[in-house]
Amino acid sequence: MLMIKRLMTQYVPGMLTCKDVDSFLYDFHEGQLSIAENLKFKLHLSMCRECKTYVQGYKNAIRISKEGVKTAEPIEKVPEELVQIILKSRIKK
Numbered sequence: 001m002l003m004i005k006r007l008m009t010q011y012v013p014g015m016l017t018c019k020d021v022d023s024f025l026y027d028f029h030e031g032q033l034s035i036a037e038n039l040k041f042k043l044h045l046s047m048c049r050e051c052k053t054y055v056q057g058y059k060n061a062i063r064i065s066k067e068g069v070k071t072a073e074p075i076e077k078v079p080e081e082l083v084q085i086i087l088k089s090r091i092k093k
C-alpha cells in the first residue's frame with residue numbers, strides 16, 4: 001500500500017502529496033476548495049491512512065474547541081467499577 005501511495009503521489013499528475021494535504025486541510029474544512037481540489041484531497045485520504053488519521057484528528061480538535069469542555073465529559077464518565085478493575089489488573093502484574 002505504501003508503494004502504491006508513493007507511485008501515485010509521484011507519477012499521477014495533480015495527485016496531492018501528504019504535504020499538500022496538510023496545506024489544504026484548513027480550506028477543505030472551511031469548504032473553500034474547488035470541486036477538483038476537493039476530489040484530489042478525498043482521493044489522497046482514501047489511499048493514505050496517515051493523512052486520514054491526521055484529518056480526523058484535526059476535525060476532532062475543531063469540534064472540541066467549538067463545543068468546549070462538554071465533549072470531554074464521556075472520558076470522565078468511565079464507571080468507577082471499570083477503573084477499579086483496570087487498577088487491580090495493573091497491580092497483579
Ligand SMILES: [Zn+2]
Binds near residue numbers: 018019021048049051
Ligand atoms: Zn498522505
